[in-house]
Amino acid sequence: MTAALLGGLGALITPSAAQAANLLSNPGFESGTLSDWSCTGNTGSVVSNPVHGGTKALAGAASATDNARCSQTVSVQPNTAYTLSAWVRGNYVHLGVVGGAATWTPSASGYTQLTVSFTTGASQRTAEVYLHGWYGQGTYHADDLSLDGPGGGDDGEAPTTPSSPRVTGTSTTSVSLAWNASTDNVGVTGYDVHRDGALATSVTGTAATVTGLTAGTEYRFTIRAKDRAGNVSPHSPAVTATTDETGGEDPRFVQAAPYLYLGWGNPPSPAEVVNTTGVKWFTMAFILAQNGCNPAWDSQRPLTGGVDESTIQAIRAAGGDIVPSIGGWSGNKLGPNCSSAEALAGAYQKVIDAYDLKAIDVDIENTDEFENAVVQDRILGALKIVKQNNPGLRTILTFPTLNTGPNSWGNRLIERAHALDADIDNFTIMPFNFGGGADMYGSTVKATHGLKNKLMSAFGWNEAQAYAHIGISGMNDSSDTGEVTTPQIWTQIRDWANSHDIGRLAFWSVNRDRPNWEFTSITAGFTG
Known part of the structure; x- marks a missing residue:
């Protein structure tokens, strides 16, 4: 040999x-x-x-x-x-x-x-x-x-110093940074971001978001480039940033966003729904894959130039906004079709850029995404990348649940979100399809308690922090397994959600909420 x-x-x-x-x-x-x-x-x-x-x-x-x-x-x-x-x-x-x-x-x-x-x-x-x-x-x-053994013998040359470090965004607990790329005789493999002299995070691109900071506090950041041989550049010039003060505008992410689906069920006029109910957000379904790692509505309709874009424009003209639902139960999804977290982030970025989005939701279900460890990690990695590259963007994960809280795959998703530092803003569960005759109010509350406990355990949050990162996505009237959520039950769920300051409330779907938009009007009363 x-x-x-x-x-x-x-x-x-x-x-x-x-x-x-x-x-x-x-x-x-x-x-x-x-x-x-x-x-x-x-x-x-x-x-x-x-x-x-x-x-x-x-x-x-x-x-x-x-x-x-x-x-x-x-x-x-x-x-x-x-x-x-x-x-x-x-x-x-x-x-x-x-x-x-x-x-x-x-x-x-x-x-x-x-x-x-x-x-x-x-x-x-x-x-x-x-x-x-x-x-x-x-x-x-x-x-x-x-x-x-010894590394590649001829590469003793360090990358050049990252230049023009700059602050691109702040929140009460985070600072987003960007800088100009370094060069290297072999190739730059990544960057280390230092906060007040200590390593804060490592990234492969030229942008990063440092999280876990304290409100109203000044921090000092520098960046170093590194190559495969272990050579490291000098520190970049320092840049300082102060996190936002607590108080004033509510820093929490709160969203009441029922589903609107243009691919089925005689979609309603969104302007009429906004004006009648006062709802301000819609979760717009579904972004899927077309010809590989390319986003398209229902794998068929282009992001721009069609009915989906004109609908978004109409919603915004009426004073509302949308969050796209990427994935879902069925169809050809981006998660399995994109070969890496970077490729998947590129697909997400196309959607973000098409509509100048404030938030995106990945609806991760079924065996191809939810029950697939590789795809789970790919989705989390992609969401981390787009969060770093789009300061202020909010990210949501929607996934199924047991009536006691997340199942083993849901627990893994949460644990991996923490391990990968994906910085997910909201974990939305779908508390239905437990079986016909289920107590939909009691089951929803019990499932949400289970999610709260898992988030506290995984992230070290207190109850208030955990609830602020939770969403509930229900199903109006009859579910797939014959459970019934009446307007009265949905009002109970909304009031419980308000009293516990959770972050998000949604239901499937506005298309089914006829003729009076009763569930939508109830949802519009969600304040977090």
Whole structure:
């Protein structure tokens, strides 16, 4: 194996000794993402259990048609010895380097360390290391990988200093920043944002939002660029920002936004609904995928130039506004069709730019998005990116629930939102379809209590903070399973929501609320 890597000169040259350094980026997946790793067929995800060290590990979902291969390419020195190791768990887990050594374990019920050594060729400058399971053998786990040896020998050049740092937005608890890109002889891989001398966040683009700040407080920020070899630029010039004062305008995100769907049910005149009921927001359904990672209404109608854009204009002319619902139960969705968080963020950005939006809602349901760990993380990553790139934008996640609160997939979604620092403004549950005859008021309150408790546990919020991040999206009249929510019950739910200062109230749908817009009028009385 060594001779193959060294080629014809292998017998004449003595490999240099490796130095103690881990060349892999994100080796323990503690970033909470697959950053710097590439996994085939969206088979990789980051999990919090089981782990070997730290709090995160890789899960590779091997199937009958995909061995869940995850790889990373690093810079190396020619004619140099390296040692690759990983802690793995599962059946037929393989570890190796392309063109070099490999090893595997037939079965590891607990974490077992795999190790291989290899020597680079005389002119080799990169090495691709990989892990994979085996077809039909189920999910494997890996953690705490290490590639021990000296980094790419010729890259001792640091990136240039990020220039023109600037404040692009503030709130009571956050500051949004932007800067001009750095350059590097090989390539810039990311930026570290420092707050008052300490690392606050790391991003791959030229904008970031630092959260968790205190109202009415001045902060000082600098930015440093970094490359794959670990070279880091000098700090940028400092920029200062003061968070907004508490008081005055309500800093909370409060939205009463019943669904309006132009693809079904003789859609009503939105201006008539606004003028009759006083409602100011509509959740407008549904943005889906068209021809890959391209957003379109119902996968068919373009974002601009059609009935959807003219409807939005009519709503705004009447004094209202819209939040688009991206996803839903059925249809061809953006989450599975976009290949990465960055690509998905680009699709979301097209929607934001088309309508100059103040908020977006991702309705994450069914097995293709909600019950898919990779897609969950992709959606959260994309929402984090657009939040950073659009200061002031509000982000909403809408998802199903049990009558006791989030199910295991809902719990995971919340935990990952915290781990990825996605900065979601509102977690909206859909408390219905529990079964015919359910107590819709009692079940809704019970489910919302469960969500509140999960948010407090995951984020460390108090009750008031948790409620402020909660939304309820009900179903007027009869649900899919025959439950009945009457106007009287919906009024009870609205009043309970107001008394607990939750952040959002919606229902499906205005199209079904005829002839008097009774549920819409009740919803318009939601004040948070």
